[in-house]
Amino acid sequence: MPGGMLVRGDGDDSNLHHNHEAAATSSAGPMIKIDVAYGSAQHQLFVPSHSTVGELKKQIAEETGLEPDKQRVLFRGKEKEDDVHLSSAGMKDKSKILVLENPTGKVKKVEEMANVEEKVEESRARKESKVEEIKETEEMSKAFAAVGRVRKEVDKLSERVAAIEVAVNSGTKIAAEEFDVSAELLMRELLKLDGIEAEGEAKLQRKAEVRRVQGFHETLDKLKTRNSNPFHDSNKAASVTTKWETFDSGMGSSTAPPPQPMSSSTKVTEEWEKFD
Numbered sequence: 210m211p212g213g214m215l216v217r218g219d220g221d222d223s224n225l226h227h228n229h230e231a232a233a234t235s236s237a238g239p240m241i242k243i244d245v246a247y248g249s250a251q252h253q254l255f256v257p258s259h260s261t262v263g264e265l266k267k268q269i270a271e272e273t274g275l276e277p278d279k280q281r282v283l284f285r286g287k288e289k290e291d292d293v294h295l296s297s298a299g300m301k302d303k304s305k306i307l308v309l310e311n312p313t314g315k316v317k318k319v320e321e322m323a324n325v326e327e328k329v330e331e332s333r334a335r336k337e338s339k340v341e342e343i344k345e346t347e348e349m350s351k352a353f354a355a356v357g358r359v360r361k362e363v364d365k366l367s368e369r370v371a372a373i374e375v376a377v378n379s380g381t382k383i384a385a386e387e388f389d390v391s392a393e394l395l396m397r398e399l400l401k402l403d404g405i406e407a408e409g410e411a412k413l414q415r416k417a418e419v420r421r422v423q424g425f426h427e428t429l430d431k432l433k434t435r436n437s438n439p440f441h442d443s444n445k446a447a448s449v450t451t452k453w454e455t456f457d458s459g460m461g462s463s464t465a466p467p468p469q470p471m472s473s474s475t476k477v478t479e480e481w482e483k484f485d
Contacts, residue, residue, distance in 0.1 A: 353414070
């Protein structure tokens with residue numbers, strides 16, 4: 210009968226539905242309820258007991274909006290890895306888990322920002338170092354140039370000292386003011402050297418010029434002593450009339466500048482020792 214066929218058909222459909230449920234239960238395990246605490250919110254999820262923590266995270270993401278890779282799932286105070294099954298982790302029906310946001314992403318971002326700041330700082334340090342090097346190079350160049358100018362003046366004065374030495378050695382009487390003027394000119398160059406700020410090689414060159422000037426002064430001091438010796442022939446007394454070169458400082462001319470009073474040669478020598 211048609212009615213009987215319908216009854217059998219309903220019975221067959223009902224059995225088929227139960228068979229599908231049984232198959233689902235056997236493949237993924239029975240459904241269990243998991244209580245999820247995320248922030249101040251509480252969520253209830255129903256998942257197969259044989260699911261992995263990774264699969265649980267996907268459902269948590271659908272419920273909370275927090276991506277799986279940013280989740281930390283803690284059960285009984287311990288974090289569970291993605292490949293661990295819920296049953297293996299001890300989770301069962303009505304188990305409670307805590308979900309925290311994984312700070313890895315934030316930490317990584319902070320580290321990236323720190324790296325950027327570090328690179329910027331390194332770049333700034335390199336620029337400052339380069340500027341400092343350029344500044345030092347410019348200062349050294351100025352020092353070399355200043356020492357060079359003094360050296361030229363000292364070269365001219367060395368000729369003057371040499372002329373006086375030749376005259377004294379030949380027995381010619383030299384006027385005392387010639388020694389005083391020469392000593393004064395040398396002293397002025399020594400003061401110039403003292404005012405030059407120099408480092409490294411420039412400092413060594415400045416020191417060499419200081420000693421050179423001191424040497425000429427000592428020579429003048431000895432020549433002056435010999436010149437004042439009463440045993441010299443007074444008939445040969447004369448003044449050196451060498452034509453002097455013009456000095457860059459404006460001090461030199463065909464006539465030497467007026468001498469400055471000097472108490473004694475010992476006092477001048479003491480002044481020079483300050484530059485050694």
